[in-house]
Amino acid sequence: MTSLANLPLLRHSLQGKVTLGYYAVAAIILVASLFFIGELRALEARVVLGERVTDLFDTVLEIRRFERNYFLHHQDADRRENDRYIGIARELLRVNRPDFLAIAPKVRLEELQALLGEYQEKMSALAGTLGNQNQVALLEPRIRALGKQVVSITGDMSSSERRQIQASLASFRTLLIVVIFCMALLVVVIGRILSQRVVRPLKEMEASVAAISANRRETLAAPSDDREIISVIQAFNHMLKELDIRQKSLMRSERLVSLGTMLSGVAHELNNPLSNISTSCQILQEEVDENDAATQKMYLQQIDQQTERARNIVRSLLDFSREKPFTKESVSLRHLVQQTVRFVRGEVSAKSVVQLDIPEDLIVEADEQRLQQVFVNLIRNALEGLEPGGRIMITARCMCVDGPPEGTALGSGCEDRGEVVEISIEDNGPGIPPDILPRIFDPFFTTKDVGHGMGLGLFVVYEIVDEHGGCIAVESEPGQGASFRIRLPKSRTGEA
Numbered sequence: 001m002t003s004l005a006n007l008p009l010l011r012h013s014l015q016g017k018v019t020l021g022y023y024a025v026a027a028i029i030l031v032a033s034l035f036f037i038g039e040l041r042a043l044e045a046r047v048v049l050g051e052r053v054t055d056l057f058d059t060v061l062e063i064r065r066f067e068r069n070y071f072l073h074h075q076d077a078d079r080r081e082n083d084r085y086i087g088i089a090r091e092l093l094r095v096n097r098p099d100f101l102a103i104a105p106k107v108r109l110e111e112l113q114a115l116l117g118e119y120q121e122k123m124s125a126l127a128g129t130l131g132n133q134n135q136v137a138l139l140e141p142r143i144r145a146l147g148k149q150v151v152s153i154t155g156d157m158s159s160s161e162r163r164q165i166q167a168s169l170a171s172f173r174t175l176l177i178v179v180i181f182c183m184a185l186l187v188v189v190i191g192r193i194l195s196q197r198v199v200r201p202l203k204e205m206e207a208s209v210a211a212i213s214a215n216r217r218e219t220l221a222a223p224s225d226d227r228e229i230i231s232v233i234q235a236f237n238h239m240l241k242e243l244d245i246r247q248k249s250l251m252r253s254e255r256l257v258s259l260g261t262m263l264s265g266v267a268h269e270l271n272n273p274l275s276n277i278s279t280s281c282q283i284l285q286e287e288v289d290e291n292d293a294a295t296q297k298m299y300l301q302q303i304d305q306q307t308e309r310a311r312n313i314v315r316s317l318l319d320f321s322r323e324k325p326f327t328k329e330s331v332s333l334r335h336l337v338q339q340t341v342r343f344v345r346g347e348v349s350a351k352s353v354v355q356l357d358i359p360e361d362l363i364v365e366a367d368e369q370r371l372q373q374v375f376v377n378l379i380r381n382a383l384e385g386l387e388p389g390g391r392i393m394i395t396a397r398c399m400c401v402d403g404p405p406e407g408t409a410l411g412s413g414c415e416d417r418g419e420v421v422e423i424s425i426e427d428n429g430p431g432i433p434p435d436i437l438p439r440i441f442d443p444f445f446t447t448k449d450v451g452h453g454m455g456l457g458l459f460v461v462y463e464i465v466d467e468h469g470g471c472i473a474v475e476s477e478p479g480q481g482a483s484f485r486i487r488l489p490k491s492r493t494g495e496a
């Protein structure tokens with residue numbers, strides 16, 4: 001009762017399904033074994049019956065042997081033996097009559113019993129008429145005829161039984177083959193059903209995991225209601241959630257690093273408007289009585305303009321630091337890159353050159369803050385490796401592509417064809433050794449000393465480019481510098 005009550009529970013678990021499968025196979029084997037035991041019993045009964053028929057036949061042959069001896073030697077001992085065997089045969093016939101009915105019809109058995117009776121009678125009569133040659137001549141042929149008939153009937157019974165045993169053995173063999181075949185088929189079918197039930201959800205999970213890693217899905221859906229699968233899915237989804245939280249926190253810390261880079265640039269940038277404001281203020285203070293109202297107004301306008309410039313610089317930093325949801329807008333690429341270069345340059349040797357070749361009117365549809373982060377990371381990496389006098393070239397243009405870019409390329413838009421905006425950031429620094437080139441976009445991969453790099457810069461770049469449906473590729477030869485190329489889908493509204 002308990003196991004039956006537990007059945008639905010068993011069905012909703014992989015362990016339950018496998019157990020059910022085992023039970024089903026065990027039940028099939030049990031039923032087949034019971035069936036064969038029954039069949040073997042029937043066969044055994046047939047063989048025992050065959051032995052009894054053989055006994056009867058042997059007894060009849062003995063009767064005939066002593067009959068022949070008696071006719072030859074007229075010894076009373078032979079007649080007595082003959083009589084004893086007739087008794088045995090009649091007793092065998094009587095005792096086994098219900099079983100013998102299976103191999104000979106009732107009339108035939110009655111005929112045999114009657115023939116044996118007549119035979120015994122005639123033999124007794126012959127013993128009483130010994131010496132009377134006429135009687136002997138009359139009885140002897142009849143006795144021989146009766147003996148022959150008895151031998152013929154029991155012989156028929158014996159061979160019929162043998163045939164039946166042979167037929168039973170043949171059908172048993174056929175049955176054995178059929179049952180073994182059916183059992184094997186059933187076991188295979190059960191095995192297939194079981195493996196489908198177990199393997200199908202695992203295959204679906206495999207496809208879902210692939211979809212998750214290709215960013216086409218966010219969580220795993222439960223492909224079956226099995227307990228084990230559900231708990232794996234729950235654990236996996238929990239892990240995804242945790243990973244997402246950690247990735248966001250890593251992104252935040254990477255942004256903080258970029259913010260640090262930009263801060264020094266901003267401080268540097270703020271110096272100019274502040275010193276302009278300071279100069280204008282000093283002039284105003286020193287020459288307050290000498291200047292006419294128009295000159296004073298001009299200085300005040302300059303102070304206002306420089307304050308606005310400083311405010312804009314601070315605003316861009318604030319914009320960069322604020323956490324915002326991903327939103328695409330039309331971004332002037334040249335303006336964004338110029339601003340980023342200005343901010344990043346703060347911590348760079350003044351002898352390095354950053355050249356821009358970006359059309360004034362090139363607009364991309366992008367999340368400005370994130371795209372700026374991409375430029376900060378790439379320009380900072382390039383600047384970090386540069387010797388004094390090194391050069392960074394940033395170019396961008398709209399172009400038509402018909403395949404992925406050269407080099408190690410990553411991102412959902414690498415296979416895109418048609419018009420794209422391609423931004424290239426090339427430097428003539430130390431370059432990237434070929435053995436580490438395929439790993440530079442991996443999270444936490446860095447060749448820098450502890451405390452100098454977290455190894456998240458290019459990972460974040462890749463994430464942002466991928467989020468924009470773009471593609472990033474890198475080509476580098478050691479000693480020849482590195483070239484990063486980013487492809488972004490072309491703005492629908494912007495002009496290229």
Ligand code: ADP
Nearest residue numbers: 381382431440446447453454455456457458482
């Ligand atoms: P981090 O800058 O913290 O090391 P990144 O992900 O930004 O992490 O860069 C990973 C590695 O890629 C760097 O440690 C560096 O070895 C290599 N790399 C990236 N950009 C360049 C470049 N322009 N020139 C040479 N090596 C680079």
